[in-house]
Amino acid sequence: MSIQFYSYISFPGNAAEAMSYYAEIFGGTAEIMKYGDNPMEGMPFTPPADAVAHAQLEGPVRLAGGDSMAENPDPLDIHNYSFLLYFDSVEEAQEMIEKFTSTGGKVEMPFDLAPWGDHYGQIVDKFGVLWALNVPAQQG
Numbered sequence: 001m002s003i004q005f006y007s008y009i010s011f012p013g014n015a016a017e018a019m020s021y022y023a024e025i026f027g028g029t030a031e032i033m034k035y036g037d038n039p040m041e042g043m044p045f046t047p048p049a050d051a052v053a054h055a056q057l058e059g060p061v062r063l064a065g066g067d068s069m070a071e072n073p074d075p076l077d078i079h080n081y082s083f084l085l086y087f088d089s090v091e092e093a094q095e096m097i098e099k100f101t102s103t104g105g106k107v108e109m110p111f112d113l114a115p116w117g118d119h120y121g122q123i124v125d126k127f128g129v130l131w132a133l134n135v136p137a138q139q140g
Helices: 015-026 090-101
Strands: 007-011 029-034 052-058 063-067 083-086 106-113 119-124 130-135
Touching: 007 015, 015 029, 015 052, 015 063, 015 090, 090 106, 090 119, 090 130
Parallel strands: 007 063, 083 130
Antiparallel strands: 029 052, 052 063, 106 119, 119 130
């Protein structure tokens, strides 16, 4: 059996911008398909042509997403999930924190030595997505 795992985010109408942003932050390529790019017959709703039907980031971080088709989509809620990024060094994690904060993200939990021995912190990016950053103790 061969399995690939992608986290999927239903964005409240800004999936194209978010997925392009993640390609810049993490590296890799974002493939973005809008409903108008390939009209689909027989859908149970009529989506806006510029809404993202599916987007996929291929690179060090693999992520998928699209625009929510809810009439009033809920904003992303950082209290229900986080994405955990592991780094080989404290310096690499701090560089990622700088990328996020210099582009509109904010520190949710300062990156520091945690009680369990790892370096750990949390960032909320400009789209409201929570990213936890971790460097294992033996690698700090």
